[in-house]
Amino acid sequence: MSTSSRFAVAVHVLTLMAWADEEPLKSEQVAESVNTNAVVIRRMLCELAESNLVVSQTGSMGGSKLARLPEHITLLDIYQAVESRGVFSLHRHPPNPDCPVGVNIGTVLNDVLDEVDSAVERVLANMTLRDVVARLKPCVSATNGKSVSAATNGKRKQVAARVQVSARN
Amino acid sequence: MSTSSRFAVAVHVLTLMAWADEEPLKSEQVAESVNTNAVVIRRMLCELAESNLVVSQTGSMGGSKLARLPEHITLLDIYQAVESRGVFSLHRHPPNPDCPVGVNIGTVLNDVLDEVDSAVERVLANMTLRDVVARLKPCVSATNGKSVSAATNGKRKQVAARVQVSARN
DNA sequence: GCAACTGTAACTACATTTGTTACAGACGAT
């Protein structure tokens, strides 16, 4: 499966904003934390704004913050905002309609894939941004204080460790 | 999400073999039904053989058939045979370790993504190839008889309808 | 007006899947 990291990044971005409370974050600051380009972040912020998850302010002293409280944003909201399609796709080209299996497998598969999508959505609907922040806190308190900006000074540096925290990638 | 159609195609292929009973199918026949190239099918059959879902016979009169009864092959077996990674990925590049959120978000996300993967696997584990065939039959009986080879004569034709049966693609 | 932002277009770079051609090797039939 060629999964994308859009969901992971979106959760990261919104978690930063939940962490920053009401203080608007600049795309450059967010990009520092995510370790990517600010335009990539702004693109994603536009999508999140279209789904009414963030509000952005143009101009000097601008930035973005959550549109609602973290407890009112579920991971499903985020998923739906940035991932357009379901977990699996059907055939790239339609199967052969002259084959008794080929002509009907799409219908059967659709039912199955809908079940899969529903299962995913149920899981994501059960966790809010607030839960994510809560899960984050124990880790953080063990290391340092609560400040996003402390990490967002200076130019972006290419982090040495390219390996991901898990074998997921 | 950049989902692949590998799972859909794999289910299609194995359904054909369940349908054909013990008769070995040639990659060319299968490709006709799936509406793709025979090499694509053979590649997939190799993966399915590695997971002991099919057995293939080289040489003249060769072909592939199921390695076990359809009721002993779950969709989870198929999924695991052809999809290497989970539903979502983490960040392409690791987040900034100097940021309190960035350094810990991976751990939290991993837990969430594991929950998602588990949910998907639970759904897929609950359906076998036999169930797929059973769901297929009502559709088929409404149209024509039970013959794969009837649809696998002649050269592959580029099917006119490029639109998929659902809006999934 | 100026500096600091967002929003967006245009383009490149990458990664992954799919499609294709080509060919070595296995195997049954004769």
Place this chain on the structure above:
DNA sequence: ATCGTCTGTAACAAATGTAGTTACAGTTGC
């Protein structure tokens, strides 16, 4: 034994989708 029919696999092209980059118009606060 060799011939035709298959699988297995390599090598490469095409298609798709995401991420990264540069550039710039428009907005806002000072």
